[in-house]
Amino acid sequence: MAQMDGGVAIFPGAPESVRSNDVHHRYRQDSDFFYLTGFTEPGAVLVLDPENPKHRYMLYVQPKAPDKERWTGRRVGVVGARRQFGADAAFEAEKFRADLQHLLIGRPRVFLRMGSDPDLDREVLGHVASLRARARAGQHGPLEVVDPTPALAESRLLKSPDEIEHIQRAVDITALGHLAAMRVASPGCHEYEIEAEIEYEFRKAGGAGPAYPTICGAGANATILHYITNDRRMRKGELLLIDAGAEYGGYAGDVTRTIPVSGRFNDAQRALYNVVLGAQKSAIRKVKPGTTFDAVHHAAVKKLAEGLVALGLVEGPPARVVKSGDYRRFYMHRTSHWLGLDVHDAGRYTSGSGSSRPLEPGMVLTVEPGLYVGAESDIPMPFRNNGIRIEDDVLVTADGCQVLSAAIPKEPDAIERVMSGR
Numbered sequence: 097m098a099q100m101d102g103g104v105a106i107f108p109g110a111p112e113s114v115r116s117n118d119v120h121h122r123y124r125q126d127s128d129f130f131y132l133t134g135f136t137e138p139g140a141v142l143v144l145d146p147e148n149p150k151h152r153y154m155l156y157v158q159p160k161a162p163d164k165e166r167w168t169g170r171r172v173g174v175v176g177a178r179r180q181f182g183a184d185a186a187f188e189a190e191k192f193r194a195d196l197q198h199l200l201i202g203r204p205r206v207f208l209r210m211g212s213d214p215d216l217d218r219e220v221l222g223h224v225a226s227l228r229a230r231a232r233a234g235q236h237g238p239l240e241v242v243d244p245t246p247a248l249a250e251s252r253l254l255k256s257p258d259e260i261e262h263i264q265r266a267v268d269i270t271a272l273g274h275l276a277a278m279r280v281a282s283p284g285c286h287e288y289e290i291e292a293e294i295e296y297e298f299r300k301a302g303g304a305g306p307a308y309p310t311i312c313g314a315g316a317n318a319t320i321l322h323y324i325t326n327d328r329r330m331r332k333g334e335l336l337l338i339d340a341g342a343e344y345g346g347y348a349g350d351v352t353r354t355i356p357v358s359g360r361f362n363d364a365q366r367a368l369y370n371v372v373l374g375a376q377k378s379a380i381r382k383v384k385p386g387t388t389f390d391a392v393h394h395a396a397v398k399k400l401a402e403g404l405v406a407l408g409l410v411e412g413p414p415a416r417v418v419k420s421g422d423y424r425r426f427y428m429h430r431t432s433h434w435l436g437l438d439v440h441d442a443g444r445y446t447s448g449s450g451s452s453r454p455l456e457p458g459m460v461l462t463v464e465p466g467l468y469v470g471a472e473s474d475i476p477m478p479f480r481n482n483g484i485r486i487e488d489d490v491l492v493t494a495d496g497c498q499v500l501s502a503a504i505p506k507e508p509d510a511i512e513r514v515m516s517g518r
């Protein structure tokens with residue numbers, strides 16, 4: 097509100113989304129809306145109006161309606177919106193359209209993310225135009241429509257202690273899923289059985305479920321970055337790549353582990369795995385206030401290039417492999433993204449000048465290098481069809497970093513120990 101400079105901000109909640117016919121997906125609130133309110137019911141609109149002497153924070157919500165609540169669940173209602181969610185004023189959602197013009201009068205700008213709710217965009221612009229036409233009558237409407245998302249993203253990027261606790265809980269629940277996967281994975285199992293074990297743990301521990309579709313890919317499937325079909329029977333000698341994270345209290349965990357289906361890495365797999373692990377550790381060591389986001393990526397790339405040359409998969413020297421980008425045949429994605437309410441969380445990756453952004457305490461990012469080796473004829477047989485990614489969730493602290501997902505084994509020997517303990 098301090099940054100709004102006389103403006104009024106309008107945030108529509110997330111629309112409900114149809115799964116098929118008349119059945120909806122389970123509702124999930126828009127992350128910005130949730131960040132500002134904690135309010136999780138559909139059909140709501142948030143208005144922030146710092147210039148309003150009495151009502152700076154207004155919620156428009158679905159009213160109490162026992163006959164409807166019988167079918168679709170309890171509603172907080174307008175009284176609850178004030179009492180439980182701290183709104184200065186709350187109204188029935190239906191009233192929002194009628195109030196809209198009045199909310200805009202005398203405000204020099206309106207903060208609205210255009211493009212996410214075309215009906216609302218049209219209505220706001222309609223009121224802006226009609227207020228402009230009435231300027232001679234002394235009524236003024238907004239001259240500017242400003243996207244509130246970037247300012248909000250900056251706030252969301254720096255996590256409060258309470259948010260960090262939520263992320264840690266999401267990661268702790270994520271750990272239960274990955275440990276279960278390590279205990280049950282074995283030749284003959286289907287990828288979906290592993291997915292089921294993981295998501296069972298997520299839900300049983302009080303998570304909302306997976307924060308994104310669970311990736312369980314074995315053998316060649318492990319080399320497909322966003323493989324979520326998860327329907328193949330796994331075979332002895334394959335690696336299983338599991339990218340799975342729980343959502344808790346709106347916040348996401350995002351962890352990847354790669355494990356040998358039969359419980360033991362073979363020599364080629366272990367060699368590849370150790371290259372990725374070395375790259376991941378090197379990148380994590382970089383995470384501290386002041387290092388740039390890109391420096392974390394470059395630390396991983398440097399180690400991956402060295403490893404690829406040492407294994408004979410790419411022709412060296414490593415420095416040239418980094419420069420030419422020849423490593424990209426086996427590592428084609430970036431090493432990190434922000435993590436929070438969204439699994440790929442809000443916040444810019446560059447500073448004002450366009451250069452990579454320095455890390456600050458309170459940021460949470462993933463560190464997730466990988467190597468994805470296909471089956472082309474020039475690749476030595478033992479390396480073929482192995483996909484490896486190792487991903488941890490890392491909090492930037494005042495003097496370095498804290499790996500929130502450190503409890504999930506990633507040393508090859510530690511993974512083999514968990515797998516043999518079944």
Ligand SMILES: [Mn+2]
Pocket residue numbers: 350433462464487
């Ligand atoms: Mn990730």
